Amino acid sequence: MRAVWYERNGAARDVLVVGEMPDPEPGLGEVRVRLKASGVNPADTYWRAGTNAAIAHPRVIPNSDGAGLVDKVGPGVSAALVGKRVWLYNGQRGGRAFGTAAEYITLSADLVTVLPDGVSFAEGATLGIPCMTAHCCLLAAGPVQGRTVLVTGGAGAVGHYAVQLAKWAGARVIATVSSEDKAEKARAGGADAVIDYKREDVAVRVMAITDGAGVDHAVEVDAGGNLAATLACVRDNGSIAAYASAGAREPTVPIYALIRRNLTFQGVYLATHPHAARKRAQTDITAWLTSGRRMLPVAARFTLEETAAAHELVEQGGKAGTVVVEP
Numbered sequence: 001m002r003a004v005w006y007e008r009n010g011a012a013r014d015v016l017v018v019g020e021m022p023d024p025e026p027g028l029g030e031v032r033v034r035l036k037a038s039g040v041n042p043a044d045t046y047w048r049a050g051t052n053a054a055i056a057h058p059r060v061i062p063n064s065d066g067a068g069l070v071d072k073v074g075p076g077v078s079a080a081l082v083g084k085r086v087w088l089y090n091g092q093r094g095g096r097a098f099g100t101a102a103e104y105i106t107l108s109a110d111l112v113t114v115l116p117d118g119v120s121f122a123e124g125a126t127l128g129i130p131c132m133t134a135h136c137c138l139l140a141a142g143p144v145q146g147r148t149v150l151v152t153g154g155a156g157a158v159g160h161y162a163v164q165l166a167k168w169a170g171a172r173v174i175a176t177v178s179s180e181d182k183a184e185k186a187r188a189g190g191a192d193a194v195i196d197y198k199r200e201d202v203a204v205r206v207m208a209i210t211d212g213a214g215v216d217h218a219v220e221v222d223a224g225g226n227l228a229a230t231l232a233c234v235r236d237n238g239s240i241a242a243y244a245s246a247g248a249r250e251p252t253v254p255i256y257a258l259i260r261r262n263l264t265f266q267g268v269y270l271a272t273h274p275h276a277a278r279k280r281a282q283t284d285i286t287a288w289l290t291s292g293r294r295m296l297p298v299a300a301r302f303t304l305e306e307t308a309a310a311h312e313l314v315e316q317g318g319k320a321g322t323v324v325v326e327p
C-alpha cells in the first residue's frame with residue numbers, strides 16, 4: 001500500500017516519507033479499512049514533532065482519524081461489516097503505531113462506526129478526535145438537557161461540534177469566539193448567545209445572559225488561559241471539562257474556590273477516556289448525524305503525497321474545521 005510515515009521526530013517536510021509498505025492483514029477482532037480520508041488534528045502534529053513525547057515506535061504512520069470502506073475482517077468480527085462505509089478514531093493512539101495516512105489500516109472493530117448515508121468520507125474523517133472529544137467533554141458531568149452550557153472557542157474543530165451536540169442534546173448554549181465570522185459559525189451551529197472573548201468581559205456577559213445564574217457546565221479549550229473567567233461563569237455545584245490549555249500549561253488553580261463552590265474540574269483526553277463514554281459518544285454521534293441538520297467542516301483537502309503540507313497547515317493555526325488527506 002501507499003503510506004506516509006516517520007522514523008524520527010522533526011518538521012513535517014524533514015521527516016515525513018511517502019512510500020510503499022505491505023498491506024496490513026486484520027487480526028483477531030479487527031477490521032481492515034480501505035481509507036478514503038484521513039483527518040489531521042493538532043495532536044498528530046505534536047506527536048510527529050516530538051512536542052508531546054519522543055517517538056515510541058521504530059516507524060509511525062501519522063494521523064489518528066479517518067474514514068473509508070471495510071474491505072476485510074479478522075476472526076471474531078461479523079462479515080456483515082465488509083463493504084460498510086465507516087469512520088474511525090484512535091488509529092494512531094493508545095500504543096498503536098500505524099494511523100490513517102495510508103491506503104489501509106487495520107484496527108479493533110470497536111473503533112469503527114458506520115457512516116450514515118449522505119455523510120462524505122472527508123466529513124467522516126472530521127468526526128474522530130473533534131466530535132468524540134466534544135461529546136466526552138459535553139457529557140462529562142452528566143446530561144445537559146435543560147441546562148446552560150458554555151463552549152469556549154465555539155468555532156474551533158472541537159468547539160463547533162460541542163456547540164452542535166449541546167444544542168441537539170437540549171441545552172441552552174453560550175459560545176465564545178474571536179471574530180464576527182466565527183460568531184456566525186457558532187450561531188449557525190446552534191449557539192443561543194455568542195461572546196467575543198477578545199473584546200468583551202466573558203464573565204460579565206455570561207452573568208447578564210443567564211440573569212446572574214451562571215452556566216451549569218463549560219466545555220473549555222483553554223483551561224489555564226481562561227481559568228479566572230470560566231470559574232466566574234460557572235454556577236456553584238457546576239462543572240468544567242477541559243480538553244486543552246495552551247494559554248497557560250501549568251496554571252495556579254484556586255483549589256479552595258473549587259472546594260467551597262463544589263465545582264468539578266475534569267480533564268478530558270480522548271485516547272484514554274473511559275471506554276463506556278467513548279461507546280456512548282459513537283452511538284450518540286450516529287443518532288445526531290441522522291437527525292438532520294449538521295455541519296461537518298472540512299478545512300482543506302490534500303492528497304496522500306501532500307501530507308506534509310497538510311501538517312503544516314494545521315501547525316499554522318487558524319484552520320476552520322479539520323484538515324483532511326485523501327489517500
Ligand SMILES: NC(=O)c1ccc[n+]([C@@H]2O[C@H](COP(=O)([O-])OP(=O)(O)OC[C@H]3O[C@@H](n4cnc5c(N)ncnc54)[C@H](OP(=O)(O)O)[C@@H]3O)[C@@H](O)[C@H]2O)c1
Pocket residue numbers: 041042043129130133152153154155156157158159176177178179182197221222225226242243244245246247268269270271317318319320321
Ligand atoms: N484532550 C483531547 O483529547 C483533545 C482532543 C482534541 C483537541 N485537543 C486540543 O485542543 C486544542 C484545539 O483543537 P482544535 O482542533 O479544536 O483546534 P482549532 O480548530 O484550531 O480550534 C481552536 C479554537 O479555539 C479558539 N481559542 C483559542 N484560544 C482560546 C481561548 N483562550 N478562549 C476561547 N477560544 C480560544 C480558537 O479561536 P481563536 O484563535 O480565534 O480565538 C479556535 O477557534 C488543540 O490544542 C488540540 O491539540 C485535545
